Amino acid sequence: MKEPQDWKQLKLVGGQPCLDFVNTVDRDGDQYLQDWFRDAADVIGWAQYVELVSSAQAKEWLRQVQQQPAQSAKFFNQAIQLREALYRIFSAFAVKRSQAAEDLQLLNTLLSEMQQHLRFVAIASSFTWEWTEANQLEFILWQIARSTTDLLTSSDCDRLRECAGVGCGWVFLDFSRNRSRRWCDMEDCGNRAKANRHYDRKRKT
Ligand SMILES: [Zn+2]
Known part of the structure; x- marks a missing residue:
């Protein structure tokens, strides 16, 4: 029996759901050091923690993934593939490197799927996008895809950084002056990092 995740221990420093989604794993190059996503249930737990979905919806999905292991494994695989592609996209963009075509392709495939579940509707004196079928598990990934394109087409995208810490790989927006x-x-x-520098200095003297 696996231990439930204590989500409150996971810091949300990204400032956007797509960045916090990437920050669910600590990396050292290609190696994962700590990964908060062990299965589909963890992805659902995270989505509830960052308030992408209601607790009632999360509860319903958790029941579903227990009953449908094959579908749940497929969803988990898709979530991890998306997380990897987004990490590479953000990490490259932060240092103005070009993007891998297959990562943008993966994002575009998800975006076209997402678009089928969005409707443009009139509300009061303006318009908005409204989700249809928000009860599908993929709704979590569609929201991440949307958050990604919103960020990368906004003026904040120049603030995108990858943490300089060894064994981290988290991404965030730099709003420092x-x-x-x-x-x-x-x-x-x-x-x-400070402690390491201090230690190095001490060792040299
Ligand atoms: Zn860090």
Whole structure:
């Protein structure tokens, strides 16, 4: 029996759902150090934690994934593939490297699927997008895809950074005044880097 995740321990530093989605794993190059996603139930738990879905909807999906292991494994695989593609897209964009065509292709496939579940509707004196079939598990991934394109087409996209911490790989938006933020979180990676520098200095003297 696996332990339920204590989501409150996972910091949300990305500032956007698509960035926090990528930040569910700590990386050292190609290696995963800590991964919050062990199965589909964890992806659902995370979506509820970041308030992409209601607790009632999450509960219903958790019941579904238990009953349908094949469908649940497929969804999990899709979520991990999306997370990997987005990590590569954000990480490359942060240092102005070009994007891999297959990563953009994966995102585009998901976006065209997403588009089939959006309707443009009139509300009061304006218009909005409205989700249809928000009760499908893929709704989580559609929202991540939407959050990604919203971010990358916004003026904030220039603020995208990857944490300089070793064994981190988290992505975030740098809103510091002189745009010099290097760490996902000063308490974690920032202090660890400082402590290392301090240690190096001491060793040299
Ligand atoms: Zn970090």
